[in-house]
Amino acid sequence: MYVALQGRVxxxxxxxxxxxxxxxxxEAINAEVLDFLNEVCSKKKLDRSALGVLVYSGENATFGxxxxxxxxxxxxxxxxxDNHIDLLTIDRDLFNRCLRGVVAEDMQAKxxxxxxxxxxRAWPPRQRKQLVISLTTEKVSYGARVIRQGQxxxxxxxxxxxxxEINLEPRQYKSQFPRVWTExxxxxPDLRSSKRALNLTxxxxxxxxxxxxxxxxxxxxxxxxxxxxxxxxLGLDHYIESACTKSACVLLKLGRPQFDxxxxxxxxxxxxxxxxxxxxxxxxxxxYQCPPNDAAxxxxxNMKLADASLMxxxxxxxxxxxxxxxxxxxxxxxxxxxxxxELMKRLHMSADRAASLPxxxxxxxxxxxxxxxxxxxxxxxxxxxGKLVRLQTAHVGSFVCLFVYSYHxxxxxxxxxxxxxxxxxxxxxxxxxxxxxx
Numbered sequence: 425m426y427v428a429l430q431g432r433v434x435x436x437x438x439x440x441x442x443x444x445x446x447x448x449x450x451e452a453i454n455a456e457v458l459d460f461l462n463e464v465c466s467k468k469k470l471d472r473s474a475l476g477v478l479v480y481s482g483e484n485a486t487f488g489x490x491x492x493x494x495x496x497x498x499x500x501x502x503x504x505x506d507n508h509i510d511l512l513t514i515d516r517d518l519f520n521r522c523l524r525g526v527v528a529e530d531m532q533a534k535x536x537x538x539x540x541x542x543x544x545r546a547w548p549p550r551q552r553k554q555l556v557i558s559l560t561t562e563k564v565s566y567g568a569r570v571i572r573q574g575q576x577x578x579x580x581x582x583x584x585x586x587x588x589e590i591n592l593e594p595r596q597y598k599s600q601f602p603r604v605w606t607e608x609x610x611x612x613p614d615l616r617s618s619k620r621a622l623n624l625t626x627x628x629x630x631x632x633x634x635x636x637x638x639x640x641x642x643x644x645x646x647x648x649x650x651x652x653x654x655x656x657x658l659g660l661d662h663y664i665e666s667a668c669t670k671s672a673c674v675l676l677k678l679g680r681p682q683f684d685x686x687x688x689x690x691x692x693x694x695x696x697x698x699x700x701x702x703x704x705x706x707x708x709x710x711x712y713q714c715p716p717n718d719a720a721x722x723x724x725x726n727m728k729l730a731d732a733s734l735m736x737x738x739x740x741x742x743x744x745x746x747x748x749x750x751x752x753x754x755x756x757x758x759x760x761x762x763x764x765x766e767l768m769k770r771l772h773m774s775a776d777r778a779a780s781l782p783x784x785x786x787x788x789x790x791x792x793x794x795x796x797x798x799x800x801x802x803x804x805x806x807x808x809x810g811k812l813v814r815l816q817t818a819h820v821g822s823f824v825c826l827f828v829y830s831y832h833x834x835x836x837x838x839x840x841x842x843x844x845x846x847x848x849x850x851x852x853x854x855x856x857x858x859x860x861x862x
Contacts, residue, residue, distance in 0.1 A: 431509025438476035558682040570667040577655035586673025591639035594718035608724040615720040708801040
């Protein structure tokens, strides 16, 4: 076992699957990996890319204890010094006398958490062991700050015991996540462009004004819950929430490199889907607790989680960014454009007049799905439906336009007031047209 008293080290792991521990196939794979690493390290210039995946880089590291816990175990990682380091070496005899009990107890506690957590129950034994080795135990006292909104998202945390309070400052998202905010405004501008009047009570208005100057208390998370997983899955650079302990807590910390290495494997797909479903529901709670005017960013994150395929289609249908990340505009769907042109022909409209009617795009479908999820979540949670109405971005199908032309009736529905207004301006200028709006 080694303790770096001074200096910086990097730890690499070769992600090579092996058979069940103790089998001949496993021994052959271990020998193959060892021979390969000896060959790489024997070269005059070290090629770090051949050492595997970088899982840790930092100072004051402790490593090598896992191999001493079990008899006849092998090293599971390669450690490289990044600069001059001072090492404290602990041999097996000293480890067994002084540290074995503590390390074994910690390993047993982490194994117990992984085994009882539903997200990891279906993992193969070898991968569960890799997860246990990658987790780091962190004990925090009451009132300690675990993560802060806007802080660099370097770890995901799993709550083994205790409670953690979540706080949000939604007005800070624009400055903390400029890239994602620009993407949101480019892809789905209706998330923030809705100007419906809000009939707020004096108490609700006061709460909204005070919310600008202080964090909002959202909820309390308990055992088996997680922090930072949303940032890891969506690739966000900073935490979207602040977390403070409400009691003495035991947290299991997983770094971003380890999270990517383990969660992007085939066996972890059910775990990722489970995490996405859990996070989508939690975001619905965050949206519900925030003032309606400040919930746009959280809605967009919910869409990216729950409607990943639709969001990919939306991005593909729009030339959103150039090489510098600047919005370039939308490409009109050919089929929808032809349908709009056919409608204008029926109304005796010219092509230039038809161009003033904005075409439908995938963003309306994504927004509608978001509102449906929020409604279902509210019904399942038995929460205030009146507030839900103010939180919804669009009322798909609630703006219905019925017009009669040449004794034929046509009915169209619109998701936003702006689209309805554009349609009314065009239709009312047509000849022999009678318009009804519901």
